[in-house]
Amino acid sequence: MTEGMTAERDTGAAATARRLLEIANLKVHFRTDDGWVRAVDGVSLGVDRGETLGVVGESGCGKTVTAMTVLKLIAMPPGKIVDGTIHWQGRDIVPLTPAEMRSIRSKEIGIVFQEPMTSLNPVYTVGEQIAETLRLHEGLGKRAAMDRAAEMLKLVHIPNPSRRVNDYPHQFSGGMRQRVMIAMALSCSPKLLIADEPTTALDVTIQAQILEIMVEMKERLGMAVMLITHAMGVVAETAQRVVVMYAGKVAEEAPVGELFANPRHPYTQGLIRSIPRIDTAATHKVRLEAIPGSVPSLLDPPKGCRFAARCRFVMPECLDAQPPLREVSPGHKVACIL
């Protein structure tokens, strides 16, 4: 925090009616035996009503922590929101009490996790688990909640929903479980769905189905989606805007077409180059090994640009200070001096 980094602070001003979620200069650090790990270190991003925002970056860049922090689902301790604000519909949720947070979770913001195999409680039927949310937030009775749960399963195209509500998670495949998770997250018609790598753990063919269902549900319910992924291809297919994160910071932000046509940050360029060609894409998950080196330690991050050590265009001034996020064209911001 001692470094002179200057993330753009657009507090309040940009909180127009269009803006649903506005994260400004968020810093989430984790205490470990060796010191504080700066997992998220000054991230600013926003989600508009009804849009899909893609958040891209390799593992450990802080995208999951950012998403979890929006619902305050990170364990505190060891985690800690050191600085920044998270405005949800104009209200900062950082200082909210646990009880106030609970009324936002699932009711206003739903979330889907990466691992469908472990995200459902093995000892309850999927119907009971969906109904639990409905009974909590919608005040439905046991029967009504189960009926709604079956309807939700139908919406996510699970065959034979009225029978399947009474099945246990282990009786579903991974893709089916992820549909259940989506049904659960959307059961109270939230305004925002956070999807944290929802397709990473699934087979490629299933991945496309899940993305399709998410797009369909988004249209039907008119919600916004914050889609977290490390796969550029997924972003290209589904998102309107993209935020590229690197080592706990935002590297670049742009509308999806602009980003692919005109990537400014060397890291973004590397990411795009590392997408396999369309004709071979179906058989490979997008991996980022094509960029040499790995993410710097967030325990004691370098003073300058965090990508400097891996950057092809590195210059002496890159090592001195973190370049601020600057707007290069309308809606296109980049944290690079190039």
Add this chain to the structure above:
Amino acid sequence: MTQYVLRRLLIAIPSLLGISVILFTVLALAPGDPFEELATNPAVPPDVRAALRASLGLDDPVHVRYFNWLFAMLRGDWGYSFVSRIDVDDLILQRLPTTLIVIGSSQILALMIALPVGVYAATRPYSIFDQIANTLAFIGFSLPTFFTGILFILFFSIYLDWLPFVYRSDIPGSGLPWFWEHVKQSIMPIAVLGLFQGAAWTRFVRSAVLDVIRLDYVTTARAKGLAERVITIKHVMRNALIPVVTLVALSMPAVFGGAIVTEQIFRVPGIGSLLITAILANDTPVIMAVTFVVSILVILFNLLADVLYGWLDPRISYR
């Protein structure tokens, strides 16, 4: 579920046979012979001795003797106590209820300690409460039951003079005072056993809850907006109980061991003290029968635990 229970029942049969083979082997390998006395007695002619041996089947091949013995055991045909001069099965039936009451109550006490303390400690790992609970649990299961029993007697019976330290089954009177006397004399044996098991189980529960609490579905539950208390009880505890049931079943032999010691300390007239008395009096049929009964009880409790396990975990019973 029915199918699952039947399967467990079928699996219990080999265990029962295995234990009976071990018991029989120990007996067969044991030096000495029930007819040693007759053999050294010159008044008994050798042919009479041989006839007696034959009538008791002692000269049959080993496997025949094993099956004869096993069927006799299973029929409850356990012989005749040398000392009490009554049938062994009557003797055991007299003593068994007391033991089961003491064990049952102490296990309930143990669970009443272990569940809340273990869960509370695990939801606040490394807090002061957790550290104190953990240290006390260590002390609790490092204190052998015979020493706890003596400490209890020293403190509650001798120093405070609150509780009797010898269990009497022949308390005179009736009604509430009679019942109260029974409660008073049961407190110490039950507490000794219950505290020991409670300490061990607190650690089981704590580590099981710690394992569950970091799983993804707990985060899912939190993301639903459920209150922490609901998450802990409905999602964490319910799942943590599954491994705990297994560990509790595994500690059943130790529970019976503890019961024997406790009964001996407080002179509770159960099958544990019967066993010790029988050993001291060389009453072989009684020793045999008690060991056999305890083995069967352990298997029975394991079976019960299996059924409970299947009931708690739909992944096991729904196939």
Add this chain to the structure above:
Amino acid sequence: MAGSTLASPTASAGAPARKPVSPGLEAWRRFRKHRLAVASAVVLSVVVLAVLFGPLFWTVAIDEIDFSATLEGPSWAHPFGTDDLGQDLLARMLYGGRISLAVGFAAMAVAVFVGILVGAVAGISRGSVDAALMWLTDLFLSLPQLPLLLLIIYLFRDTLREWVGPEMGVFILIVLVIGSFGWMPVARLVRAQFFSLREKEFVEAARALGASTPRLVIRHILPNALGPVIVAGTIDVAAAIIAESTLSFLGLGFPPDIPTWGRLLFDARDHLDFAPHWALFPGGAIFLTVLTINFVGDGLRDALDPRRVL
């Protein structure tokens, strides 16, 4: 992986830049962090040293009867007091402690030996041999140990006594029987190590280089199973000490003239109202020894086997 991201932020944030240290040093570093384990190791060493060398300094005979000083509380002449025959309890406890500790360690050695043998055979052979051995392990886990211990000792005591004398006979019997009821956790651990290590690269590599099975087991697999086995062995020592004390306490262990800690408690039981010290000192010694061994075991688990919680 939502959950794991929460649990270990370091894992995703790049490896912390710690200096590489040897496994031994790393284990010692982790053990040291468990303060109760370190304190227990010190106390346990004191107990062991006292029992080993105490009789050299406290030279009172264990069977010196003094009717002028029966059932006396602690004093300068008798720091731990005397029993009903006026025998010095400190001397008796130092002597008895040797037996109790010797039984503990010897029974542990038996248990670990059998456990490694069964676990290794099961781990190597897989298939039906493995299934049979694991069934046997489960069977032994569900045997009622104390009644069987009592039964076996009751049946075999006299014969062994005739062969090798009362002390040695009972010692061998107790060690063997307690040991043969303590091997199951070790066997399971060793087998589990076999199953997890067999597929690991370094074992595959050794196999590819033509290492024979016994060599593979001794050089590569067993050393890796060592950590958990040491932890289980430590707990076995405590369990064996408790088992021996229980037998002696029930009056069915060592003969009356051998004052093991459990035997002292057994003798003290009828004099609780007049001579509580007689019960408190040996009972306290058993408790302290078992408690410190358990804590050391817990520390060793943190140090050698950090993944297991129980």
